[in-house]
Amino acid sequence: MITIDKENGIFHLHNAQVSYVLQVVRDRYVLHRYWGRPLKTFRDSSPMQAIDRAFSPQPAAYPNERTFSLDVLPQEYPAYGHGDYRLPAYEVRLANGTTVTELFYDHYEITAGKQKLKGLPAVYAEEKEAETLHIYLKDSQGKLAVELLYTLLQDSAMLTRSTRITNCGSEALDLTNAASFALDFSDHDFDRLSLYGGHAAERSLERVPLMRGVQETGSRRGASSHQQSPFLALARKDAGESNGEVYGFSLIWSGEASFVTEVEQFGTTRVIGGINPFEFKWHLGVGETFQTPEAMLVYSDKGLNGMSQVFHQTVREHIVRGKYQHELRPILVNNWEATYFDFDEEKIDNLAQSAADLGLELLVLDDGWFGKRNDDNSSLGDWFVNTDKLKQGLKGVSASAHKRGLKFGLWFEPEMISEDSELFRAHPDWILHVPDYKNSFSRHQLVLDLSRPEVCDYVVKAVGDVLESAEIDYVKWDFNRHLSEAFSAVLPAEQQGETKTRFVLGLYDVLERLTAKFPQVLFESCSGGGGRFDAGMLYYMPQTWTSDNTDAICRLSIQSGTSLVFPPISMGAHVSVTPNHQVGRVTSLQTRTLCAFAGDFGYELDITRMSAAEKEQVKKHVALYKKLRPTLQLGKFYRLLTPFAGTKNETAWQFVSEDGKEVVVLYFKTLAEPATPIRQLQLTALDAEAEYELTDYLPAQRLSMDFGGEKSLDMKGQVFYGDELMYNGLGVEKIDTDFAAYMWVLTKK
Template identity: 50%
Template structure:
């Protein structure tokens, strides 16, 4: 493993346990040669570059960081405007540097290496002598992971100003691969994470967000796959951006059938002024190669993000089972009602009570008080600390909801500081949910939020925070930025958010932070760096959650997926599903309840108690095991998945049928990820039956599934390897 440099031929061979990535310098240009299954390195490797006719120009070259204006008419990775208004630059190779381990990115979330032996980094230096632009392409390869992490640092080493018009994180030219499909996650509020797959043809396929956030509509992830690639077989190339603002991922097929995949900050409405000797660092793009289908691509992302992106105390700790009062009470509650729900939760084995929206300012609906982060003594006459201590005495931890990036026009904060929101002078201020967005480019705004939250954390025993963000950015302008930097506002907002999150999570390392954005509107790797889990969707309907959680798992680990049981009829779609069905879906994530437990019957309470007991027995496996997706809800009436321990000695399997099928055939479910040499004791959780099977039999012939003539059927199995002797 490592990075092999062949200086006489200008070849750079980046190697991991099962992957190679090759770059070669041709006439001073860094040319992309290969990315795929591991190649043996032989000396010399001089003829890997596929030459094109000398008259073809840059338009026929496969490049690592392409430019525009000198003969390449495809999407460039960057574009710069000089002081004279021209936009022509031409980067040429100027040298390289090898670094053991992986340097952090200042001010940006990034994956990390815990020691120098597990990763190696290559920096390729490119220069345009005329303008003084220098670009350092940064590549990190991990020894045991089929991952390439890419970013770029653009610097002005000339004597005149430069303006970045585009600065992407990565660009890869796929030549000789033939036809490719693209897979991405699409949707909207309450239906996030829908897997979309379509063939690429000549022209562009653009996945992006112009909302100032990663968005419900499209996630900062895409994968290129061969047409024959499935969950278990074929090649997959994943692209995931560690960024929480507007992004773009563009697949462009040219007239010769090659595909250029590029990813980074959205170039729309973006520019960045570089004064002499200033630099700009792009976010990281995490690129994963799999030759064993989408499943292995996902597991590679899961292991990396769970252990080398998430940080802090809760990276490795099992997450608590919680009850949230939102759908139980909405804004209508008092201290006794909250304690009553917590008391019932304690009897059922729940470990954390979360007080959601409505506890602050004069917040009786969502039309006021955001920014006024002090307790509402009308609802809580003895204060938050009293409620929290009463709940702690029941044996539960106490959690609290905030929406710290927003401000209500009807708030004391807005009346005092009407200029603290994002706005453009003389233009209307677009409200969504009766709220505006605070200007996080301003240090005094971030300081106010830090001080407000710190005052609560210092006086109330808060163990968990749900950090919400309920609207996209509009009128993106800042009162403190000069005219020539107004188009930097959106990115500076994200940088300001990251600065605040770094500060507050470092100051309160014992608080479990969960990100939220009306559900999955900002489910991205950038947020996972600061908060190890995310509220996946405001839609808690179990049938819809099959798709939402299945799709989200394409790139994000289950340890990041918040999943709750809610009341029926469901508040989003009105569907009535059985409690066991809702529980089995929610137990396939970070488990909790979002309803009024005091209204449950004794029978329902007993079911909840058993669900909590069962989840506590398996949550380490669910949150840290390898996920194998067995049946897709996007392809039929059934869904199934399983979690397998690293040593393959333990597994848990869930299956679901949405609608009953008349005169159905007997069903079997083929498992995956087991050791074919081991014998497994299989316990059926829904039937209480126990039997033993070989791992090979379970993966080749499968498990027989019981059939009941009813809608919304579900079941689960626990597997443990039988010890010899």
């Protein structure tokens, strides 16, 4: 609901979970007044105080009013140049070279539901599910018009923000910064949380005190990146997983992003998020409009888990679309770590037979099936079958899978091109390339210029032709390098700063057309694993390969960090061989399996070479996962312990089914310790008055000598009330092995 107090210029967006308040002062300035727990009404119990601040100048209209300065006002979309020295939300360069504009409030509009953002992924909602506030600003000299969009979902603490900027002057201008949102907090008593990493080490949580001055989380790689996720949270010092106030921000964008915090001289905090302004420039002709990507803003008074629950629900119900939005995801086997490039029809046929024998459901053929691709030096862009490997083409391997009751999937990397390819020889100008300089290579490949419509058309046709050539149920869409030399051969000089942004917009156009044409295909996004794990990609592809690192212990932090924003059903998680191919670690099959249970489960190893005992164990794991899959994929997810807190030696995750009747708990301890306390694992979100029976229990293997008749804590069949499980907890057995993993399944009686 949006309530308006016209007399005081107050806009109050509120529901049962949250309130967000704006105020227009002096009929000019749109200020941020409150964001937090829901309020019955906002009557300004803590009014802004008029204080004379030295070196904080007055706007031209108020030259003698020394207590009024933009330098201290909590503005919703601040400019630079009229006395506010903090970071601005937008910047322009006018035709005369000046950079100063002045936005004043003009009018507002309220619409039911939420309109689509042209060419961009965004939260979607029906008329009954949301309301949208449009705040219109105009430059005092008629150079610009800006529309601020605020949508509040009806039954959620989710607020979305984005901005439209229009050149309404008589000359072209350059937009050099265009944030999706800005807002000011009245203090800085926060910790700053971000997700950092690298290839095979994505999304570790960094929690540091919010510092005075400027701190930035951002990517300059042309993609949302492995290195810095497009996410930021500000948490009160006492906030933990289940308690305390947290403000979370996530951008629905797959390109370069930036979240900047600035604690200024008087201790207030400004947060600005959107496309990274580094080397960004958008040339706006007269009458043209630029639409920023959308940001999701979440308030939680129930800690980080409370924030994550809102993000998860929004992603599942208002980001992901299509057939697989609420459909259970299949258990797959991918041939990559089994064969790499060295495969033929016989190997894939044997893999399909083994997959069927083990109860798997989807066979995925990874890199190497096309062109002359026998290593990563050639053939990207040549999306036709390598008949030296696959004599019967894709129809043959697809039929091999389907006749055994399996679905069939295929790997692509359509945004890339190899210098040694028929496509490059035909269209060498189709790459991102700076004139007069040689190109950088990464994984021996170059990047197609998706800012060009003809290149996008080629990708749609080439991939579409393959998908029509055989029965293909799944696509893994990879992106194995970041952008460099981001110059387009067809854009004029004044528009070259648009290239990286137009690349992402071109990608979105490609994905919209392909997913609309092939709605039966399950698309999975990948970028060397989790290098493009963002809500923008999930709008088109309902799951993402979480990381190329398949080591279960590394995955504990990768998946825990990812879960701050994204639900487990969006995370590809596979069992691989030991020693692990990325870090060389040896872990038990049970540990690898239970970690992979917390996502879209599958296998990434040569299952044809497993021992008979291993195959029997896999069959049991697969049958158990199928039984628990509705809870693991569609249930609510909670972090009980994380590898980022405490001793950083324990991780525990809990899943609760949609109807609350089944609870799955996974616990991992990285290293065994002598004389360690016995862990009592306190569960959460149970019905305190209900009884729960322990119906399944998988303990870690015991290795140490038993000199005194130690007994297992297998309490299978016992019944406990929810209050005891939450407040007293489940006892975890003595752990005497590294990389231990346990599972409990409880059924509500």
